[in-house]
Amino acid sequence: MTGRIAVITGGGSGIGRATALALGGQGDHVIAADMNAAGAAETVRLVTAAGGAASALTVDVADEASVTAMAAAAEAIGPVAVLVNCAGILQNASRVEDMDLAEHDRVWAVNYRGTYLCCRALGPVMAGRGAGAIVNIGSIAGFEMFPLPAYGPSKAAIHQLTKVLAGDLGARGVRVNAVAPGFVLTEALRARVAAGERDTSVMESQNAIPQIVTPEDIANAIQFLCSDGARAVTGVTLPVDNGWLAGLAYNTYAGNKKN
Template sequence: MSSGPGPRLGAMDNAPHIDHSADTTSSPATTTGGLLAGKVAFVTGAGRGIGAAAARLFAREGARVLLAARTEDELKAVTEKIRAAGGTAAYTVCDLADGASVRAAVDRAVELYGRLDVAFNNAATSVPPAPMDQVSEEDFDHVCAVNLKGSWLAMSAEVAAIRATAGTGAIVNNSSVGSLRGNPPLAAYGATKRAVNSLTESAAATYGPEGIRVNAIAPGTTLTEMMRAWDDASPGVVDHLNARTPLRRAADPDEIAQAAAWLLSDRASYVTGAVLPVDGGMQAI
């Protein structure tokens, strides 16, 4: 699964915290012929896990990247690593469940780099695994606000920015293999991710005529901080999931980021409305 359980995310104020030290000048990473060369990319949940791996990869592949998440210390660390490697990156702290915060973050990408070409909506939250009747109403509402409403808010802002600047572009939403079937330990999480799949397909149909592609990836077991926390709380979970995976191992976050990068690139120019499993073959069984 792309995101395992973890502490419930807290709320933030509406005003995004902005990295004012952004380097918007050209660098080797923005002038070489990478998969995303010349593109401006916006990545949510970019402070750690799949989002951080995606931000680093997109920069290596030539994009100028704006990282967004709730945790400024993590965003700053990832941004500094990208810059040290020769990439162009900046960050802004925002609350994905708050519309004004999300719109301000997307607008920041345009302010910094003059356009928006691609976006990877990776941020998500969950609650500790439990039967659905043991999940509190508050926690259920929060998962819906971040995973479902947050994805809708982000896509709406991204479409507007792409339309107003680059004209055409691509969006990838991070779903989960747990959205493709029943998900008893993480029922709320799986339900919101299945809803994200539907939003993805609807957006692809709506904005395809404008040249804006929208796809989703559905990761399987991925060694993120949240998945490791689940395995620490319930030892053997990762081994159990690996036994159900034909490749018999979990993914590194960079392997998931690679799929997102391809879908965002011009090499996937005739792909839209897809929910692509990146799961080591788990869905084949």
């Protein structure tokens, strides 16, 4: 499992950085590919400080030429065997009729088109060598209704793209899966909690397991889906949400909370 070249888009922050640390810690050479060069460089510093091997590349995943150049630069480092598509942007809550269309299009460009372009650039290269694993990042917002008219549908599309790619690449040795994180305690959420805009105890109470998902929880699931231990797993989107999705109906059964 070790010694692979693993490209992680969005590797300069949050879930992508945690994934870089997890894969780097098991001996993979991780490539943090991010629009934020300073963030990617910091990830490289952290992975190498922990004894791992890492490189940084700058990319805008929404831009085809940029993705093509990133894929070529990654292959110049070594044969890419793992692609984790963590680059993504959130949106503010909005009604459909109030959604700013430019923001709508940007969310789709980064989240869906970015995932599509990176899979399209590196999937066939891995398939040509007969082996590889891709993990996309969906969301619980891709399963259920949230006031996020661009973000939620862009994540639902990623779930569906994951199935399409699994069918497309499976016979050529490449597995394609996704994880759907719940509300993750990243720096952005920590800042909102500190500002009094979010209450973690309320968030925890909505989960089957009353705790908050960490970036490391997501990285652990990604690590498994990229591993030989998951050799029979493809085309799935795995919720990593402390049972938030499973708890939706349970918590509201007959109008009552369970506790």
